[in-house]
Amino acid sequence: MYPTSHEHHLSLHKNSQLNDVKPQHKVLGCxxxxxxxxxxxxxxxxQILSHIVIVMYILYLSKIPxxxxxxxxxxxxxxxxxxxxxxxxxxxxxxxxxxxxxxxIYQTGxxxxxxxxxxxxxxxxxGIVLTAVTSSMEIIYGLQKLKVPNILIAIMSFTIRYIDVFxxxxxxxxxxxxxxxxxxxxxxxxxxxxxxxxxxxxxxxxRGERVYLSMISRGFQGTIEFKSRSYKTSxxxxxxxxxxxVILGIDKLL
Amino acid sequence: MHVPDxxxxxxxxxxxxxISLATIWAYIRNAKNLVxxxxxxxxxxxxxxxxxxxxxxxxxxxxxxxHLLGGALAVVVLGPSLGIICISIVVVIQSxxxxxxxxxxxxxxxxxxxxxxxxxxxxxxxxWKKLFGESYSSTISGxxxxxxxxxxxxxxxxxxxxxxxxxxxxxxxxxxxxxxSSHLLIGIGEGIITALIVSLLLRVRSDLVYVNKNTDKxxxxxxxxxxxILLILVLTLITPYASSSPDGLESVAESFGFNxxxxxxLFLEDYGIENINNNFLSTVLSAVxxxxxxxxxxxxxxxxKNRN
Numbered sequence: 001m002y003p004t005s006h007e008h009h010l011s012l013h014k015n016s017q018l019n020d021v022k023p024q025h026k027v028l029g030c031x032x033x034x035x036x037x038x039x040x041x042x043x044x045x046x047q048i049l050s051h052i053v054i055v056m057y058i059l060y061l062s063k064i065p066x067x068x069x070x071x072x073x074x075x076x077x078x079x080x081x082x083x084x085x086x087x088x089x090x091x092x093x094x095x096x097x098x099x100x101x102x103x104x105i106y107q108t109g110x111x112x113x114x115x116x117x118x119x120x121x122x123x124x125x126x127g128i129v130l131t132a133v134t135s136s137m138e139i140i141y142g143l144q145k146l147k148v149p150n151i152l153i154a155i156m157s158f159t160i161r162y163i164d165v166f167x168x169x170x171x172x173x174x175x176x177x178x179x180x181x182x183x184x185x186x187x188x189x190x191x192x193x194x195x196x197x198x199x200x201x202x203x204x205x206x207r208g209e210r211v212y213l214s215m216i217s218r219g220f221q222g223t224i225e226f227k228s229r230s231y232k233t234s235x236x237x238x239x240x241x242x243x244x245x246v247i248l249g250i251d252k253l254l
Numbered sequence: 255m256h257v258p259d260x261x262x263x264x265x266x267x268x269x270x271x272x273i274s275l276a277t278i279w280a281y282i283r284n285a286k287n288l289v290x291x292x293x294x295x296x297x298x299x300x301x302x303x304x305x306x307x308x309x310x311x312x313x314x315x316x317x318x319x320x321h322l323l324g325g326a327l328a329v330v331v332l333g334p335s336l337g338i339i340c341i342s343i344v345v346v347i348q349s350x351x352x353x354x355x356x357x358x359x360x361x362x363x364x365x366x367x368x369x370x371x372x373x374x375x376x377x378x379x380x381x382w383k384k385l386f387g388e389s390y391s392s393t394i395s396g397x398x399x400x401x402x403x404x405x406x407x408x409x410x411x412x413x414x415x416x417x418x419x420x421x422x423x424x425x426x427x428x429x430x431x432x433x434x435s436s437h438l439l440i441g442i443g444e445g446i447i448t449a450l451i452v453s454l455l456l457r458v459r460s461d462l463v464y465v466n467k468n469t470d471k472x473x474x475x476x477x478x479x480x481x482x483i484l485l486i487l488v489l490t491l492i493t494p495y496a497s498s499s500p501d502g503l504e505s506v507a508e509s510f511g512f513n514x515x516x517x518x519x520l521f522l523e524d525y526g527i528e529n530i531n532n533n534f535l536s537t538v539l540s541a542v543x544x545x546x547x548x549x550x551x552x553x554x555x556x557x558x559k560n561r562n
Contacts, residue, residue: 038358039264112422119260127353158298166306194450208295
């Protein structure tokens with residue numbers, strides 16, 4: 001019952017090509033690839049294989065260690081479990097393929113399982129690559145370049161800054177709760193959690209207010225300017241984006 | 255609750271993306287008018303806190319655990335326009351920065367977890383306060399109910415999207431029962447946490463709680479929009495049980511040999527709009543249309559009566 005599921009510092013400091021691509025291009029490109037994967041036709045074997053090749057190539061370009069990648073892929077587990085149940089559940093016109101121990105396995109269910117495994121895993125892979133090669137402040141910088149409204153950018157940067165603070169504080173609060181004999185059982189355990197988080201909100205707000213006032217006194221006017229570093233264009237990444245769009249286009253048009 | 259890529263098909267993902275983008279854009283424009291400087295800091299804090307709270311899974315019953323969605327909490331503390339912005343930022347950050355929930359399903363996730371939860375939460379808390387007055391206890395009980403209902407209706411919104419564009423062929427009835435029953439339990443947890451946090455805030459810094467203060471004019475539009483969404487979701491819950499077998503009068507008419515064909519051909523033939531293949535969608539649409547017509551006629555009736 002404590003925050004562990006997300007590691008906060010997800011970006012890896014590797015010198016891959018993708019680290020140097022402009023963040024707005026990275027965000028947009030990843031969106032386009034995921035859209036073309038998600039809207040592709042699963043019955044078409046050529047399309048599946050080419051999408052897998054493209055995504056794996058991007059994964060190779062990003063130089064993420066295999067162990068880290070597999071560790072982050074565990075977010076997918078609930079949906080894989082769900083997908084493994086599908087061959088027994090979903091059926092159309094009772095299209096049985098075969099029977100084990102009086103359990104029926106249906107053709108539609110098998111197709112559905114493959115769809116979910118393929119699309120969810122590839123989508124998550126692209127997400128992992130994006131978060132690994134871009135720091136969170138760079139993603140916000142990219143969003144600002146993509147004309148996301150200023151108020152959202154300001155709130156978002158506040159939020160990202162304070163997630164770390166809250167997680168650290170929550171860990172400390174939990175240790176002190178445990179040392180006073182707190183048990184995590186049943187609905188009753190919600191009460192201390194709720195009061196602790198309420199107290200954290202108040203403390204955090206008062207701290208944020210002070211920080212905000214000092215920001216204003218140093219000339220903050222509602223827009224956040226990020227330091228931009230030198231970026232390069234990666235032809236391989238652009239090629240990947242264009243080719244995955246072309247593959248989707250070929251299937252939709254022909 | 256985070257829907258991954260490929261769960262909902264392209265048209266429904268695109269449509270829900272458009273709906274949530276339009277909603278968020280409208281609220282950003284609204285918020286620009288009413289943002290006092292420090293509210294930006296409070297909204298950022300609130301997003302960070304809800305993000306952290308969403309990581310904590312609390313056990314509900316044997317084997318299942320749920321986490322907070324936080325829509326009701328955001329709306330009660332920040333008010334409708336900043337609340338929707340706050341909770342959508344949480345969803346966007348989870349999707350872009352933590353790869354939680356698919357990028358192509360971002361619209362679906364925004365609609366379920368940001369727009370529906372906060373609008374339903376706002377409707378509930380504002381109606382509750384109108385019914386039971388402006389007291390401390392009514393605010394707290396109202397935020398409990400708001401938390402509960404927001405989670406339940408969020409799960410119903412998922413069922414609606416699934417029925418329109420689900421890519422897997424699991425029967426709709428079992429999805430509906432599984433989602434709603436498990437989210438009823440999660441909703442109780444959410445309601446308790448929301449009510450407790452609000453009660454603490456009311457006792458310590460009551461100036462931070464939005465519903466405690468006066469309301470703006472623009473909230474009427476929010477309530478109306480929320481009511482519209484509530485209506486659609488409630489109809490989703492009901493329509494699977496709306497039977498298309500003839501009712502008493504129709505069966506009598508048929509047995510006596512006069513058919514409907516001879517009369518005026520109704521637009522809403524057997525509660526389903528023709529030309530729309532999806533049976534479920536057409537039933538929902540026709541139900542919405544029917545209610546709009548009834549409300550319109552009622553309004554005209556009231557106006558005519560007042561004039562006389």
